[in-house]
Amino acid sequence: MKINDNELIERYKQGDADALGMLAEKYRRPLFAYLINMTNGDADELFQETWFRVIKKIDSYKNQNFYGWLIRIAHNLTIDRIRKKKPDYSLDAEIGDGETTWIETIPAPTVDKDHLDNKEIAKNINIAIKTLPLKQREVFILRTYEGLSFKEIAKIQKTSINTALARMQYSLEKLRKILKEDYNELQ
Amino acid sequence: MNCNNAQLNILLRNSGELADNLQKDLDFHLKSCKLCTKYNKSMQSIMDLAIENMPDRGPSTRILNNINEKAQITHRRPLIFRRHILQWTAAAALVLIVLGNWSFSPKTEDSNTEISDMYAILALVTDTAYDSKAINDDNSDNSVIPDMEDLFLQIEDSSDNYDLTEEELWVPQPKSPQSYNKHETQQKIYG
Structure with a gap:
């Protein structure tokens, strides 16, 4: 039987500590995928911090979209972490365009097209995603992996729906350019 | 379009x-x-x-255990067990116990004696302090406040010779309506 998020939170508030464990398990993969793509090796720590913040702020949660709320917490913690590491870092900065970024310079994917197996495909696409500027990358991940609407994404990024849409367009275009040589269907 | x-x-x-x-x-x-x-x-x-090809890796077991542990420690208790409510209830109960004990305890002669003793000691301390100030003033000393060690010695000396009489210790007790004597009252008023 599927229990909805608000019911689990209500159970947690009533004293059932396992209800929170069920929520953490439910969103383990998508939340971690978001963090792993947004940060450079801090995903574990940020995952823990996000859930600790959820526990602390659970009283301020007002039966909204729990997953959107969870991602908003993760987003704020991620941005704080990035700013702490590199106070001058621009969230719109391109990787490798001369500007100093907190992410290591990631090599462009180079593979033998005739022997492209699933592992290599996964590696390529994930490397390509990491080359996107942070804000565009975030929109792409939130829309693709997390399935959030543009309205929710705009709320998380504190921007307009049109800006979120434009970022998605740019990110798709860049990914298409990076990957088109390896995948005929993207030509 | x-x-x-x-x-x-x-x-x-x-x-x-x-x-x-x-x-x-x-x-x-x-x-x-x-x-x-x-x-x-x-x-x-x-x-x-x-x-x-979404990354399949999840957080480590240690991280998940930490989250579960934190959830267990700080999990929400039912309203009646919330910490701040418990604290206020305990404080209110304590105040009620103290007040109840004070107002319902029987006023025995012993307790009256204790109260009278306290008044006597207070009066003694006040008098002694006043005397010390007077002595200090006479000696044109600049120190207005008497030396505390001397003061305690004086209290100790005086208290040896200070005995309250039965009359001084007597505190009037309210009479119950049953024990009210009309004749006695008239005699007190008219002689």
Whole structure:
């Protein structure tokens, strides 16, 4: 039987500590995928911090979209972490365009097209995603992996729906350019 | 609908946010525009490719255990067991116990004696302090406040010779209506 998020939170508030464990398990993969793509090796720590913040702020949660709320917490913690590491870092900065970024310079994917197996495909696409500027990358991940609407994404990024849409367009275009040589269907 | 709008609307349709009245326009545009049809196909392929290859790694077991542990420690208790409510209830109960003990305890002769003793000691301390001040003033000493050690010695000396009489210790007790004697009262008033 599927229990909805608000019911689990209500159970947690009533004293059932396992209800929170069920929520953490439910969103383990998508939340971690978001963090792993947004940060450079801090995903574990940020995952823990996000859930600790959820526990602390659970009283301020007002039966909204729990997953959107969870991602908003993760987003704020991620941005704080990035700013702490590199106070001058621009969230719109391109990787490798001369500007100093907190992410290591990631090599462009180079593979033998005739022997492209699933592992290599996964590696390529994930490397390509990491080359996107942070804000565009975030929109792409939130829309693709997390399935959030543009309205929710705009709320998380504190921007307009049109800006979120434009970022998605740019990110798709860049990914298409990076990957088109390896995948005929993207030509 | 131009190509730029059509491409934005493709994204909105995929997320279920495209207004109904624009759906038909978009379909109509896609039927006639090869470029946008290709765009739609390649965007969908990129997204499918990303979903299929979404990082499979999860957080370590240690992290999950930490979260569960934190949830167990700070899990929400039912309203009646919330910490601040308990604290206020305990404080109120304590105040009631103290007040109840004080107001309902029987006023025995011993307790009256204790109160009288306290008054006597207070009077003694006040008198002694006043005397010391007077002595200090006579000696034209600058120190107005008497030396505390001397003061305690004086209290000790005086208290040895200070005995309260039975009369001084007597505290009038209220009479119950049953014990009220009309004759006695009249005698007190009229002599």
